[in-house]
Amino acid sequence: MIRTRFAPSPTGELHIGGARTALFNFLLARSAGEQGRFVLRIDDTDAERSRREFELKLMEDLRWLGLDWDEGPDGPGGVPCRQSERLGLYAEWMSRLREAGAVYPCFCSDERLGALRREQAARGEPPRYDGCCRALSSGEAERRIASGERPCWRFALGGEPIVFEDAVRGHQVFPSGTIGDFVLERSDGTPTYLFASAVDDLAMEITHVVRGDEHVPNTARQLAILDRLGCPRPVFAHIPMILSADRQKLSKRTGSTSIREYRERGFLPEGLVAYLATLSWSPGDAVSPFSLESLAGAFSLDRISRSSPLHDESHLLHWQREAMHRRGTARIRQEIAERDPRFGVLEDRMDILIGDLLDEHPLTGELERALAFLVERPAGERTEWMPSLASALGELEPWTEEELNGLLRAFMRERGMRGREFFHPLRLLLTGRERGAALPLVLLALGREEAVSRLEG
RNA sequence: GGCCCCAUCGACUAGCGGCCUAGGUCGUAGCCCUCUCAAGGCUAAAACACGGGUUCGAAUCCCGUUGGGGCUACCA
Incomplete structure (x- = not known):
């Protein structure tokens, strides 16, 4: 059984990077056929930035791409898939950790923490929590809580290095001391992403976590929690992030990267999928990148590359052209007629031109403009002949x-x-x-x- | 600064010790076709970052250098 998950936080629109992560998780699950499940979970532990509106858009975009999930917040699985609805579960695991003495309350102020980081940086040490409050007696901790102080709860890291095998990066070692005791529960009682995510992967019986490699350091921490609880570990596969042309992390400033934007510009989901499937992975020549089924048939984690690809719209455009040709003129004509009913009466007369215009105008909107003369007479000069x-x-x-x-x-x-x-x-x-x-x-x-x-x- | 990761044509990649004079695709340039722009056909330029090893043999393994990226939060 293979169970994968895509766990976005609903703080913005689905972008190229997230979509590829979703695609790889989807493909991995589907590559197992009947034995595979793809779960959509909404990681909304950041109440400040999470918005229901983004969640809805995320799901719409995922469906548009053809990445259907077997279990998700809107229901087919029947279990709550929003972290904000699973708070009881985290509290339960938290009390287990408390009983085991694996966590401790921390009363350190932001000021002290900030000063600590600055000192460590100045001394050339890795910045990490120094474990100050670990030394507090339980009596003192209780007293301070009783007097109204609100501590956060930190995980008490052991002295052993954290070691794991990443399905794409291989052997990973995090010596103790490179990470400090991290926060599991905020002083307002809510879980951090780190904790909620580890608990959920466990509770949802996720077998493979495919995510961006910016999460590698988090993995060490989540593994520490799981190990302490004596729980089984999922397989982790960290895929390289997609970078913009200037080799920076993709952001809104570097042009359009949101799936929704591409969709509105007239890109086709098959083209987008084909493009994403060739970033850090390649299906091989014999496989059609336009079919999710054939991609799933060819998918395997060990063929994922470890270096970051650059987002390049000229490649996307190429897959878009191919996708448009595959759709065929009749279907494209229908879509244009849906966008503008004036084209409806033209029927197959549009087909005559579409084939000829497709390569130059691979986006539906552009194509529509190129065909506009059919429905509106342009003002032009007449010659005597x-x-x-x-x-x-x-x-x-x-x-x-x-x-x-x-x-x-x-x-x-x-x-x-x-x-x-x-x-x-x-x-x-x-x-x-x-x-x-x-x-x-x-x-x-x-x-x-x-x-x-x-x-x- | 510290820890981790990465490194093949401009880009996406194939390559996993001999099949490599390094293959494909996008893009670029030229030619053909042509009323235009594309498409199509043909052709071309274009890469193993650098330096050391290991080996009969290295793009492939090891070390270093350089360059890039990630993380370094009571964000995810």
């Missing part, structure tokens, strides 16, 4: 691409015009654009009546 072209077109039989092509060329030659001299003003009048699909196709799509009418004025 256009009315006679109109009457020639009026008599053309049959109205086909080949005949149109022949007529245009013959007309151009008769008048002694060069290609550009003839086609350019014609294109401008009919489409309002400098560039676009081949003109016989433009005429074919417009239809005889409309084409003649535009030329006559």
Whole structure:
């Protein structure tokens, strides 16, 4: 049995990095077939920044990408999957830790903690909590609590190094002393992410934790908790973070990275998935990156690379083009008609042009603009030869691409015009654009009546 | 500063001691086609960061240097 989870905190929109983490977790679970489960958990222990609105968007975006979960906050699993709804569970495990003497109350002020860090940095030591309050007698601790002080609770780290095998990074060692006693329960009684997440992975019987490698140091801490409790460890797989073109952590400042934004710009979910699947992992030549099933069939953790890929929109665009071609013109036409009902009446006449315009305008919105001339007549200048072209077109039989092509060329030659001299003003009048699909196709799509009418004025 | 990680064409990657004169894809350049922009066809430029080892043999293993990244919170 393989159980994976994607556990975002609902403090913002789903971005490229989060989506890839979700994808890898999804693929790992699906690669196990019937034996795999993919869980969506909402890590909202940060009450300040968590918002229900983001949670809803997150789920919508995940579904849009095709990453369906087997258990999640909206229900199929039946268990609460929001950390804010599982507070009782954390309290339960906390009292176990208290009984075991694995945690202690800490009364240190922010000021003392800040000063401590500064001193340690100045001395070239790793910054960590010095265990000051560990020495407090239980009597004194009780007295201070009784007098109204609100301590946080820290985990009392043992002296042994923490060692684990990461499924992508290999053997990991954290010597004791490199990390200090960390907070499990805040002074307001709420659990920290570190604690809630460890408890949840345990309670949800998560077998594999695939997450960004910024969590590596957290893993050591979470393992310390699990070990102290004598609980089984999940397998950890830390995947490299996706960096922006300037090799920095992806942020809003480095351009669009939110899935929602890409969606609104007209990117297709299959294209996005194919792109994400090639970042730090590659499905191999024989596998179609456009199908989640085939990706799942090829997926394995040991093929994940350890170096950070750079987010590159030109690659995304390439997968987008491919995805659009795979959708086919009929389906794209329907989508455009949904966005703008005026296109609805055109039906298959749009197909004539879509194939020709797709590569240059791989995004639905752009494509829509490139086709706009079909539904709104552009203002353009008429040359003196256009009315006679109109009457020639009026008599053309049959109205086909080949005949149109022949007529245009013959007309151009008769008048002694060069290609550009003839086609350019014609294109401008009919489409309002400098560039676009081949003109016989433009005429074919417009239809005889409309084409003649535009030329006559 | 401390701890950890990473390092193949501009980018995504294949490569897991001999199959490497390093393969593919995107991008770039040129040519063909052409009314335009693309697409398509053909071609080209383009990488094992550097220095030491180990080995008959290293892009692949080890060490160092350099460069990049992550973490260093009562955020996640």
